[in-house]
Amino acid sequence: MSSALLGSARQILDRFAAGDVPPPSAAERVAWAGALLDSGDPEAAAGQLVAVLRGERDVPDALPAVASRLPRKQVRAVVTAAIDNGRVEVSSETSPVPAAFARLAAGSDETEEALLRAALVVREYEDRPPMAYRNYRAYRISRVLAGLAEAHRGEPERLDLWAGILAEGGAVGGSGAGADAEADTEAGAWAGTEAGARTPTGAGTEAGAGTEAGAEGHRPRLNDRTCLAGAAALLGPLGLAEIDRRCGALDDEFALFEAVPLARALAEAGRATEALELAARLEPTARQQAIVAVAEVVTDGPEAPAVVSAFRRCPKASRERHQQAIHQRRFARVLLSAGRVDDALAEAAKMGARRTAWFGPAELAGEIMSWLGDHPEEATGQRLRALLDVLESPGVLPQELGDHVTATLHRMLVVADPALRTEIIGSRAAALRPRLRASLRLQVDAGVAAGLLAIDRAGEATAVLSRAAAMAPGVRLPIARRLIAVAAEADLPDRDPDLFAEFFETVVARSSDWPPAGTTLAVRLGPAGRATAAGLLGRFPEPVTGARWAAWLAAAAAEIGDFTTLHTLLETASGEQPALRIGRCFAAALVRHGDPADAHAVATACGL
Helix, strand or coil: CCHHHHHHHHHHHHHHCCCCCCCCCHHHHHHHHHHHHHCCCHHHHHHHHHHHHHHCCCCCCHHHHHHCCCCHHHHHHHHHHHHHCCCCCCCCCCCCHHHHHHHHHCCCHHHHHHHHHHHHCECCCCCCCCHHHHHHHHHHHHHHHHHHHHHCCCCCCHHHHHHHHHHHCCCECCCCCCHHHHHHHCCCCCCCCCCCCECCCCCECCCCCCECCCCHHHCECCCCHHHHHHCHHHHHHHCHHHHHHHHCCCCHHHHHHCHHHHHHHHHHCCCHHHHHHHHHCCCHHHHHHHHHHHHHHCCCCCCHHHHHHHHHCCCCCCCCHHHHHHHHHHHHHHHHHCCCHHHHHHHHHHHHCCCCCCCCHHHHHHHHHHHHHHCHHHCCHHHHHHHHHHHCCCCCCHHHHHHHHHHHHHHHHHHCCHHHHHHHHHHHHHHHHHHCCHHHCHHHHHHHHHHHHHCCCHHHHHHHHHHHHHHCCCCCECCHHHHHHHHHHCCHHHHCHHHHHHHHHHHHCCECCCCCCCCHHHHHCHHHHHHHHHHHHHHCCCHHHHHHHHHHHHHHHHHHCCHHHHHHHHHCCCCHHHHHHHHHHHHHHHHHHCCHHHHHHHHHHCCC
16 A cells, blocks of 8 residues: 555544544444454454453444454453353344354353353343243353354263253342342242243143242243253254253243254254154244254155145144234245245245235245245246246235345346246336335336346346336335345446446435445455445435445455555545544554554544
C-alpha cells in the first residue's frame, strides 16, 4: 500500500475521530482480534476476546471461531472468561454459542467440567413457568453436551462422568431464584411440567402436578438426567436400550434438542429401527420431526420404505388447518429424502388446492425445486411444469408466493430445457405477477434475472430488472443478496465491468435487504467488483442500508488487504459511525498486510 493512500485515509479518519469516539461493537472487537491473530499476536487477540466476554452480554457468533485458532493456553483463558462472566447462557433455542464453547473446552477435563457446571446453573426464572425459560436451560445443557460428545467420539466412558455431574444438579444463580430452589435440583428429582407433559416414568400429569406444594411461583422440579440425551454422538452407537437406561424417558417439551438429535444419531449408527421406535414414543409434533431427521439419514436401502411408512402412521398435532399443512409438508420432505419426487409433487398439488396461512404449497414447491437442483437428471420438463402449476394454484397466498418465487424461478431456469426457459420467462412469469401485490411483483422478475445470469445471459437479466424497476417506482424488496451472489458466480464483474456496474446500480436502487453473513461473496466479487460496488453504495435509497453494505465490503477488504476499496469506502462514508467502522477494517488490513505501527495508530484513533 502506498504512503499516499495511507496518508489520505488518515486525513479522512481525523475528521471523524476527533473528540470522544463511540466504542466499537463486540463484533468489531472480535474482527480486530482475528486480525491480530493473523499478524502473529495471539496474546493480544485473546485479550480482545476476553474483553468482549467481560463487557458484552451477547456473544458474537464469530467469537468462538476466532478463539478456536488460538493456542490451547489462550483458548482455555477465553472459555474461562465466558464461564466466569455468565456468557454460556442463551436467549433462544437456536444459539450456536453453548456447543461452540464446548468444542473449545474439549481437551481439558477441568475446563469441560467447569463449562458443564456453568450450563447447569439455574438462572432467574428457569425453575418456574413460563416454559421458555426452562427450555433455554435444557437447550443450554444439551448443546454443551452435544459439543463435548462430538469432540469425544468413540469415548463412551465420558458419559459416566457427565451423568455424575448432571446428578449433582445445578446451583441457583441470578436474582429471585430463592434458596428453596436448591432442593428442586436434587439428583433424581422428577420433572414437573405444564399440563399434558410427561414425567420420566412416562405417566401423564394433570395441570399443576409435579410442583412442590406451596412453593413460590409453583416452581417445577428440574430433572437434569434426561439432558444427557444431548450427547447424541456418543449415545447413538450404544443403542436405544442403553439410552433408556442412562437417560430415562425423554420429555416431549425438550424433544427438539434431545429426542430428535438422538433419533438422527441412532440412524447414523445403523440403528434405523430403534430410531423409529424412539420417535414412536413422542407426541405428534416431535414424532414428525424425529422421523424427518431419520429420513435425512436413511435415504435408500431396505429401511427407507419403513421410514416413509412410519410417517404415514404419524398423527397430526391437531385438526387445525395449519397443523395439517405442517404434517403434509414434512411428509413430502420424507418422500424427497427417499427419492420419491413424484409423490412429493403430488403432496404439493394437494396443498395447492386449499389455502393456509403457514407452511403453504409455495414453500414446499421451493424445497422440491431445491432437491431437483441438486439432482438435475431428475428435473424433467413435466416435473418443473408441475411445480409452476403449484405456484399458480389458488392455495398459494400472495405473501407466501413472494417469499419463495424468486429462489424457485432462479433454480428452475438453471435446469430447464430451452423451450421451458422461454415459457418461464414469458407466459409463466406473466401469469405469476398478477398473483402478487403490486409491491411484490418485482420478486418474479428478480427470479427470472437470477436465472438468466446463471445461464450466461447477463444482458437480458439487466434488461428484465430495468424494465421491472421502471414499472414499480419506489418499490423496495430484499433482492440484492441473491442477485449479487449470482452475478459473482457468473464472474460478471471481471467479464463485463460496465454491465456489472449497470446491473449492481439497478439492484441496489430497488433493494431493502442487508448484506449476507460472512465475507465470502464480497471476496468473490474480486477487486474490480468491490471497487464498482463501493462507488455505487450511495445509490441505496436508505443511507443506513448503504452503510451496512459498506461495512460488509470493508470486512472483506480487510481480510485480503484491498486498500483501494477501503479508501474508496472511506471517501464516500456518510457519517461518523460508518467511517469509524471502515477505519477499524482499515486497521485490520494494515495489521495483516501493512505496518503494525500504522495499524495500531489507526486502531487507537478508531476506539479499538
